[in-house]
Each structure stands twice: as structure tokens, then as C-alpha cells.
Amino acid sequence: MKPALLLLVASTALSAAPCISVAGCTEFVTLSGGPARSLIYRSQPLDTRNTAITRALVVVHGTGRDADNYFRTALASAFVAGALDDTVIIVPRIASAQGNCHDKLAENEVSWSCNGDSWRSGGVSASNPNLNSFDFMDAILQKIAKKDSFPNLKTIVVAGHSAGGQYVNRYSMANRVHDTLGIPVSYVVANPSSYAWPDATRPDFNDGRNCTTYNRWPYGLTNRESGYTAKMSDDQLKKQLATRPITYLLGEIDILPLGGFDASCPAMAQGPTRRARGEAFQKFVTEKLGAKSPAVIVHLCGHNARCMFTADEATPLLYPKQ
Numbered sequence: 001m002k003p004a005l006l007l008l009v010a011s012t013a014l015s016a017a018p019c020i021s022v023a024g025c026t027e028f029v030t031l032s033g034g035p036a037r038s039l040i041y042r043s044q045p046l047d048t049r050n051t052a053i054t055r056a057l058v059v060v061h062g063t064g065r066d067a068d069n070y071f072r073t074a075l076a077s078a079f080v081a082g083a084l085d086d087t088v089i090i091v092p093r094i095a096s097a098q099g100n101c102h103d104k105l106a107e108n109e110v111s112w113s114c115n116g117d118s119w120r121s122g123g124v125s126a127s128n129p130n131l132n133s134f135d136f137m138d139a140i141l142q143k144i145a146k147k148d149s150f151p152n153l154k155t156i157v158v159a160g161h162s163a164g165g166q167y168v169n170r171y172s173m174a175n176r177v178h179d180t181l182g183i184p185v186s187y188v189v190a191n192p193s194s195y196a197w198p199d200a201t202r203p204d205f206n207d208g209r210n211c212t213t214y215n216r217w218p219y220g221l222t223n224r225e226s227g228y229t230a231k232m233s234d235d236q237l238k239k240q241l242a243t244r245p246i247t248y249l250l251g252e253i254d255i256l257p258l259g260g261f262d263a264s265c266p267a268m269a270q271g272p273t274r275r276a277r278g279e280a281f282q283k284f285v286t287e288k289l290g291a292k293s294p295a296v297i298v299h300l301c302g303h304n305a306r307c308m309f310t311a312d313e314a315t316p317l318l319y320p321k322q
Contacts, residue, residue, distance in 0.1 A: 015052035060164030122228030165192030
């Protein structure tokens with residue numbers, strides 16, 4: 001075979017077409033050395049060398065743990081952005097077979113807590129007490145950052161919508177791998193129902209006497225007694241929140257109590273709607289902590305991940321120029 005043809009064959013093998021069928025686009029990520037593992041949907045195999053990939057987008061699903069639907073949404077956003085060929089799309093499934101959750105789990109697949117507040121905030125697994133939900137994201141980022149499969153990877157974006165937005169809000173301020181990967185990581189927090197506030201102040205809230213849990217983790221920083229953040233100081237969390245590249249992506253009309261809206265006392269202390277809560281939190285971290293974290297309003301979008309992530313406003317955040 002001629003050298004030029006050999007080069008063409010090699011190049012083709014190293015830039016495979018993206019996997020876009022939900023049924024055939026999954027694999028497991030081993031956690032803590034195994035045998036524990038958790039499922040991901042992905043547009044490219046994580047163990048196959050692919051020199052065409054320059055970006056990674058990791059999207060965290062909502063409270064329904066519908067990673068398959070979020071994978072479709074992420075693929076749609078990449079298609080709209082013209083980024084399917086150079087971006088690996090990854091959607092972890094934070095599955096649970098505990099309590100009222102009935103996900104079917106494979107052998108050694110981790111069952112995360114059915115309590116939304118727990119898996120959204122680095123809480124301990126229901127089946128593996130030595131693992132927490134942020135360990136899952138750590139493992140994904142460490143795996144792709146090794147560059148064994150994606151040697152030309154230049155940027156990683158971690159995004160989440162709704163309950164996934166809560167996860168990314170807390171993960172962005174808490175994770176311990178951000179500065180160790182050797183690849184820039186940015187975060188997109190979209191339409192969460194609540195945030196982890198870095199101090200006891202809240203917008204237009206003066207009912208601390210009757211709402212005694214408003215500043216407890218995951219709504220605030222107190223009472224972090226277990227999970228990923230248990231041994232982290234408040235100052236460390238505040239510093240990381242202020243210095244990491246985080247964007248708050250908010251739906252212009254996400255102003256109704258729909259889609260699992262958190263109407264609890266500690267959540268309502270943060271504002272009457274998801275949009276109001278996001279704007280108040282972004283204002284606080286920029287004015288009080290000196291963060292350079294913009295709020296981007298997506299016009300005509302409510303509480304809908306597909307609308308948010310395929311919007312023109314989202315494209316440069318999910319697929320930054322290199």
C-alpha cells in the first residue's frame with residue numbers, strides 16, 4: 001500500500017463518526033479502581049484513540065435521571081453548533097434503585113441516592129458508602145484528560161440543567177480535580193431550583209427564625225457532615241466559586257413553578273422563581289466575591305433543556321472557540 005493511502009486509512013481510523021443512537025452509545029466508567037462502575041452515554045468511545053476530538057462536553061441530567069433524553073439534547077446542541085465531529089459528548093447516568101427510584105442496574109453498577117438533594121450535592125452512594133456522586137464526575141474528567149484517547153483535547157465544559165444545574169453549581173465550587181487535569185474546564189449552570197449560597201445572606205429574606213434550614217448544605221455551606229465536601233473549608237469553597245469559569249444560563253421565561261420546582265422554605269429564601277434565584281446568586285458572587293461569572297439570559301426559553309442548550313446564546317458557552 002502506498003504511504004499516502006496508509007496515511008489516509010490511519011487518519012480515518014482516528015476520526016470515527018460520532019455515535020448518535022441511544023441504544024448503542026453507552027459504556028461504563030470504573031470508579032475507585034472497580035468493580036464499582038457507572039454508565040455514561042457518549043458520542044465517541046472513551047478508550048479509542050481519536051485525534052479529531054478537541055472538545056469535551058459533559059452534560060448532567062435532571063431529576064428524572066433521564067440520561068438518554070439528555071444525550072439526545074446534547075447531540076442536538078452539537079449538531080446546531082456544527083461541533084459533532086470535533087466534540088465528544090458525555091452524559092453520565094446517575095442511576096438509583098433505592099427508595100422510590102427503580103432504575104434497572106447492571107452488575108456492579110453503583111446505585112446513587114434516590115434523595116435528589118444528595119446526588120445533586122456530592123452525597124454518598126446508597127450502595128457504595130465509600131463513593132459519592134462527585135466522584136463519578138471526577139472519574140470522567142480524569143479519564144478524558146489523560147489524552148490516551150483524545151490527544152488533541154483542548155477544553156472541557158461541564159453543564160447541567162435543572163437538577164443537573166444544581167449538581168454543576170455545587171460541583172464547580174467543590175471539585176478537587178479542576179487544577180490537576182492540565183486542560184481548561186468551564187462550567188455552565190442552567191436553570192437550577194437552588195444554589196449553594198456562600199454565606200447566610202439571602203435576597204429579600206428575613207425569616208431565619210422560622211426557616212431554620214435555609215443555610216444548611218446544599219442550600220448553604222453549614223452542616224456539611226458527609227459526602228464530597230465534608231472536609232472542605234468554607235473559605236476553600238468560596239475561593240473556588242469565585243475563581244473558576246462559571247456561567248449562569250437562565251431561561252427568560254423560567255418563572256413558573258413547573259418541572260420539579262423547589263418550593264421548600266430554604267429554596268424560596270433564594271427567590272420566587274428559578275430566574276430570580278439565578279440572577280440573585282450571580283449578582284452576589286460577582287459583587288461580594290469578585291467572581292467574573294456572567295449570567296446569560298436565553299430569550300423565549302422556559303424550563304426546557306432542549307430549548308436552553310440549542311439556543312444561540314448557549315453555543316459559545318458549550319462549544320467555546322479554541
